Each structure stands twice: as C-alpha cells, then as structure tokens.
Amino acid sequence: MPTDGFMYPNEIELQWSVLIVLYPFLTGLVAGAFILASLERVFRVEAVKPTYRLALLTALAFLLVAPLPLQLHLGHPERSFEMYLTPHRSSAMAMFGFVYLWYLMAVLVLEIWLDYRRDIVVLSQTTTGIKRLLYRVLTLGSSNISENALAIDNRVGWVITVIGIPSAFLLHGYVGFIFGSIKANPWWSTPLMPVVFLFSAMVSGIAAVLLLYMLLNRLRKQPSDIRCVDTVAKYLFYMFIIDFSLEMVDLIHRIYESDESFRSLDFMVHTRLFLSQVVIQILLGTVLPIVLLALTQVARLSEIARKRIYVFAGCLTLIGIFAMRWNVVIGGQLFSKSFLGYTTYKMGFATKEGLLPAIVLTVLPLFILWVLVKVLPPWSEKETAPVSAAVAAN
Amino acid sequence: MKLKDAAHLFRLAGVFAAGILIFILVRSYLVPKSFGQYGHFRGDALTEIKAQPISYAGHQACEACHSDVLDLKSKGKHAQVNCEACHGPLAKHADDPGGVTPEKLDTAKLCVRCHEANSAKPKKFPQVASMEHSGGLACNECHTPHSPAIVTEGGKK
Incomplete structure (x- = not known):
C-alpha cells in the first residue's frame, strides 16, 4: 500500500529523491573537511597538520561532484549555466550557483594552489612529458619559490582560510536554509535547520577525513600519526556533542511546542521513519559513535584499539549523517499537508534518480580524490624529500 | 616585501580577470536582447507565442454542427466537459470538416x-x-x- 489515509494529489509521489539526499551529504563533507583544514591554518592546531592537505583535496573532490546530483535531478544540464547569465536574486536556489562558484574558485582552488605552489614548481622541474606540461601550466609561468615569495603565499593563504571559514558556513548553512525556510513544511521549517546542518556537516567532514587519512596511510604502508588521529577524533567528539545537543534542542522544542503538525510527525517517526531515524540516525549513527569516542577520551586504551574504535565510529558517523539527510529530505515528503495521510518513497535502481546513480556519485569523489592525490601528493615534507633532493642535485 | 616576490599573485589575478572578462563577453552574446523587457524572461517570447497557430476551436464551433451530441451530452454527467478536453485540439477539423477527420x-x-x-x-x-x-x-x-x-x-x- 503506497499511501495511508488522505494525501493531496501532488503529495503521493515524492519530488525530491535520493539524489537530493546525497547533495547535502556531499556538500556537508566539503564544508566539514574545510573546517578541519582551517583548524591547522587559522587556529594553529599543529597536531592535525598531517591531515591539512588531504582535507583540502577531499573538500575539492567532493565539491566537484556536489552539483551533479542536482544536475541529474533537474535534467537539462546544458541550461544550468543560465543561472549565472540571468541570475534570479529572489530565489535562494538560483543563488546557489554563486555560493558554489565563490567557494570553489575564490576559496578552495586558491588555497590549494597557494599551499601547493612550491611543490608545483618543484614538480614542473623534475617531471617529464604531459605531467611536466600540466605542472608548468599550474605554475602560471612563475617559478619563484624564494623564502619571501613563500612567506607571501603563506600570509595570503591565511587570509583566504579566514574568508573560507564563513564561506564554508555559507555553503552548508545555505543547504540547511533551503529546507529551513520552507514554511509550508513543518518537518523542515525551523531556523535551527541551517545550524544543525552546519554542525552535522562538520561532524561528517571530520569523520570522512579521519577515515581517508587512515585508509591512505594503510594503502601507502605508512603508519598514521597517532597524535594527529587522536586530535582529529577529539574534535570529532566535540563537534558531535554540539551537533547532538542542537538536534535535541530542536526535538525538545518541537515536543514542547506541540503545534498542529506534531501528532502527525510523531506518528511518522514511530512508524515509517522508525528504522532510519530512531535506529540508524540516533542510536547507531549518533549515540553509539559518541559513546565510543567518549570511551577513547576517558579510558586508557592501546593505540591499535583506539584506531579501530575511530574507524568504527567514523563509519557509523557517516552512516548516521547520511541517515539524517535522508530523514530530513525524504521524511519531509512522506506526510500530507492535511496531516491525515502518509505516502511511501519508492526508490528505483538503474533510473535517472535511482540507487545506482546515487552509488556512482558517492564513489566518484573518491576516484577524483585518487587523481588529485596522484597529481598533488598531500604527504609531508619528509616524505617528499627525495623530490626536493633531486631538484637540489639539478 | 618586494613586488617581484608577489609576481605570481598578479599572474593569478590576471587569470581571474581574464575569466571574468570572458564571462562578460559570453554573457553579452548569449543573453537575448529582449530579456528583462517585461520581467525575468525573454520579452520576444510573448510575440512568438502570440504568432503560433490556434489549435483549439472551442466548444461553440463543435456544437454548431454536432447538435445531436450536444443534446445527449447536456443531459449527462459530462455536460460541463468541453469537447476538446477528450477529443484533443480540433481547430483544423473545424476549419475544414470534410478534409480533416478527427482520430478515433x-x-x-x-x-x-x-x-x-x-x-x-x-x-x-x-x-x-x-x-x-x-x-x-x-x-x-x-x-x-x-x-x-x-x-x-x-x-x-
């Protein structure tokens, strides 16, 4: 039975599919990864330095894929650039193009370029063939890597990161705003939505970088810097506490307020959303990782035990945050505006907005990240020493 | 700080300036001249739509010939349903009843x-x-x- 009770005609089929679930999930990873990178750059948290470059590349890889779910959902990708040509300033969705472009070009690409400029110049002199050509283009014809030039890069990079933090907030706060500002939908309409989205973004981004850092080190057969991993996990724990508290504030507020939509939404949470919201999002995806991370903070555990807990908690966190996006996007479309009926979301598999494209779009950033890591290795000075030695020899 | 140590930043600024310039040129070429004439759409679209041939004849045109159907229909539940809501646009048939036969x-x-x-x-x-x-x-x-x-x-x- 696809529907229960009374539904208005335009409510029976969901308009926003799993791809619209994926979109805030991907942008959240971008914003979170960038905030983690800024910890080192702006807030001078030296311990997380080994993840700095990886966090920036992760943010870029996911940001490049973030608009693709929207393109697939909307169709006609050839028309999408028109939002730049004839911007509709009264539409928040239409303004996304500018938020996206600002964040991509004025923040992320610029910061990565400045941070990697020394490496790019070195690589343009030590590589051959197409790679050399690529690096030479990336140098923009300037091979000045004197101390003064690098000091300028460092200062400008710092300024860009400072601008980047509110930009990352804007990017993901915007996504929360899109839902929070829909006053016709009581499941979405709350001013807390952008804030909750933002903190959940930080949680997911930090967890993703933590997992990727440990995975890449494992693939490279290099040990992960345990001090770094511990510090990142500590920030993940703090962010999670704030995120969970905010979600609980929202929940308590809704329960106490008990407006006309409450009974209908409460029924939905106890029936159609029980598995995805109560079990996956809250219990498995939030409470369990918080307990696990708290355990690493209070108990004396061995290095290997801590790392295993971080991996397990990180995976649960990503599943939990994805479930949160799912419950917001899909949950907000399952009940009738009449509060008298409920519908069901049927996800296709190999359709334009089905499970298969969603899986492809989730894996694609990892593939892009792999390419980026090959082109711009995020490893520390010591590990790139042979390259520097080769330059010195030349 | 010496200016030559910041030369690469000027080059970068140049790349951005070139990008913005290309955007402005492409925009001026691609955005239709009549865009924004009446609102957030192409003004010429109104003239183009107006110039399109009329497809629907209207129920009065149908009733002029098919009075028997009108009698039957007016007594039933479909009295308020226009002919072309089911039969589709038939302006061509109304103009040339013998030459254009509506589909079954x-x-x-x-x-x-x-x-x-x-x-x-x-x-x-x-x-x-x-x-x-x-x-x-x-x-x-x-x-x-x-x-x-x-x-x-x-x-x-």
Whole structure:
C-alpha cells in the first residue's frame, strides 16, 4: 500500500529523491573537511597538520561532484549555466550557483594552489612529458619559490582560510536554509535547520577525513600519526556533542511546542521513519559513535584499539549523517499537508534518480580524490624529500 | 616585501580577470536582447507565442454542427466537459470538416485519465480500478462516453 489515509494529489509521489539526499551529504563533507583544514591554518592546531592537505583535496573532490546530483535531478544540464547569465536574486536556489562558484574558485582552488605552489614548481622541474606540461601550466609561468615569495603565499593563504571559514558556513548553512525556510513544511521549517546542518556537516567532514587519512596511510604502508588521529577524533567528539545537543534542542522544542503538525510527525517517526531515524540516525549513527569516542577520551586504551574504535565510529558517523539527510529530505515528503495521510518513497535502481546513480556519485569523489592525490601528493615534507633532493642535485 | 616576490599573485589575478572578462563577453552574446523587457524572461517570447497557430476551436464551433451530441451530452454527467478536453485540439477539423477527420479515441486509455481510482480524489468522484472493473475492455463497450451513466431497472448507475 503506497499511501495511508488522505494525501493531496501532488503529495503521493515524492519530488525530491535520493539524489537530493546525497547533495547535502556531499556538500556537508566539503564544508566539514574545510573546517578541519582551517583548524591547522587559522587556529594553529599543529597536531592535525598531517591531515591539512588531504582535507583540502577531499573538500575539492567532493565539491566537484556536489552539483551533479542536482544536475541529474533537474535534467537539462546544458541550461544550468543560465543561472549565472540571468541570475534570479529572489530565489535562494538560483543563488546557489554563486555560493558554489565563490567557494570553489575564490576559496578552495586558491588555497590549494597557494599551499601547493612550491611543490608545483618543484614538480614542473623534475617531471617529464604531459605531467611536466600540466605542472608548468599550474605554475602560471612563475617559478619563484624564494623564502619571501613563500612567506607571501603563506600570509595570503591565511587570509583566504579566514574568508573560507564563513564561506564554508555559507555553503552548508545555505543547504540547511533551503529546507529551513520552507514554511509550508513543518518537518523542515525551523531556523535551527541551517545550524544543525552546519554542525552535522562538520561532524561528517571530520569523520570522512579521519577515515581517508587512515585508509591512505594503510594503502601507502605508512603508519598514521597517532597524535594527529587522536586530535582529529577529539574534535570529532566535540563537534558531535554540539551537533547532538542542537538536534535535541530542536526535538525538545518541537515536543514542547506541540503545534498542529506534531501528532502527525510523531506518528511518522514511530512508524515509517522508525528504522532510519530512531535506529540508524540516533542510536547507531549518533549515540553509539559518541559513546565510543567518549570511551577513547576517558579510558586508557592501546593505540591499535583506539584506531579501530575511530574507524568504527567514523563509519557509523557517516552512516548516521547520511541517515539524517535522508530523514530530513525524504521524511519531509512522506506526510500530507492535511496531516491525515502518509505516502511511501519508492526508490528505483538503474533510473535517472535511482540507487545506482546515487552509488556512482558517492564513489566518484573518491576516484577524483585518487587523481588529485596522484597529481598533488598531500604527504609531508619528509616524505617528499627525495623530490626536493633531486631538484637540489639539478 | 618586494613586488617581484608577489609576481605570481598578479599572474593569478590576471587569470581571474581574464575569466571574468570572458564571462562578460559570453554573457553579452548569449543573453537575448529582449530579456528583462517585461520581467525575468525573454520579452520576444510573448510575440512568438502570440504568432503560433490556434489549435483549439472551442466548444461553440463543435456544437454548431454536432447538435445531436450536444443534446445527449447536456443531459449527462459530462455536460460541463468541453469537447476538446477528450477529443484533443480540433481547430483544423473545424476549419475544414470534410478534409480533416478527427482520430478515433481509445476509451480504454482515455477514460482512466480521470476515472482511475486514486486515494487523492474526492470519494464522491466516480472512479474505478480499471483492470478490476473491466479487465482492459474499452469503456464504450458498456458506457456512452457523452452521457456515461448506465440506466438499469434499479435506476442510474
């Protein structure tokens, strides 16, 4: 039975599919990864330095894929650039193009370029063939890597990161705003939505970088810097506490307020959303990782035990945050505006907005990240020493 | 700070400036001249739409010739349904009744557009689960589409 009770005609089929679930999930990873990178750059948290470059590349890889779910959902990708040509300033969705472009070009690409400029110049002199050509283009014809030039890069990079933090907030706060500002939908309409989205973004981004850092080190057969991993996990724990508290504030507020939509939404949470919201999002995806991370903070555990807990908690966190996006996007479309009926979301598999494209779009950033890591290795000075030695020899 | 140490930043600024310049040039070429004339759309679109040929004749044109159908229809539940809502746009037929013959309609597909059961429809609106109701049989095998109620001994159905 696809529907229960009374539904208005335009409510029976969901308009926003799993791809619209994926979109805030991907942008959240971008914003979170960038905030983690800024910890080192702006807030001078030296311990997380080994993840700095990886966090920036992760943010870029996911940001490049973030608009693709929207393109697939909307169709006609050839028309999408028109939002730049004839911007509709009264539409928040239409303004996304500018938020996206600002964040991509004025923040992320610029910061990565400045941070990697020394490496790019070195690589343009030590590589051959197409790679050399690529690096030479990336140098923009300037091979000045004197101390003064690098000091300028460092200062400008710092300024860009400072601008980047509110930009990352804007990017993901915007996504929360899109839902929070829909006053016709009581499941979405709350001013807390952008804030909750933002903190959940930080949680997911930090967890993703933590997992990727440990995975890449494992693939490279290099040990992960345990001090770094511990510090990142500590920030993940703090962010999670704030995120969970905010979600609980929202929940308590809704329960106490008990407006006309409450009974209908409460029924939905106890029936159609029980598995995805109560079990996956809250219990498995939030409470369990918080307990696990708290355990690493209070108990004396061995290095290997801590790392295993971080991996397990990180995976649960990503599943939990994805479930949160799912419950917001899909949950907000399952009940009738009449509060008298409920519908069901049927996800296709190999359709334009089905499970298969969603899986492809989730894996694609990892593939892009792999390419980026090959082109711009995020490893520390010591590990790139042979390259520097080769330059010195030349 | 020496200026030459920041030369690469000027080059970068140059790349950005070139990008913005290209954007402005592309924009001036691609955005139609009449865009924004009346609102956030292409002003010429109105003239183009106005110039399109008329497709619908209107029910008065149909009724001028098909008065027998009008009599039948006006007594039934479909009295307020316009002819072309089911038969489609027929301005060409109205202009040249002998030359352009309207297509025969497949009632098995046509009627369910409105009358297929759906929980969103008001309960008093006539609706059936068509496969259970007729097993894919064309509706006009039993109903007269212009006045669809079936009169039985017990009254209308």
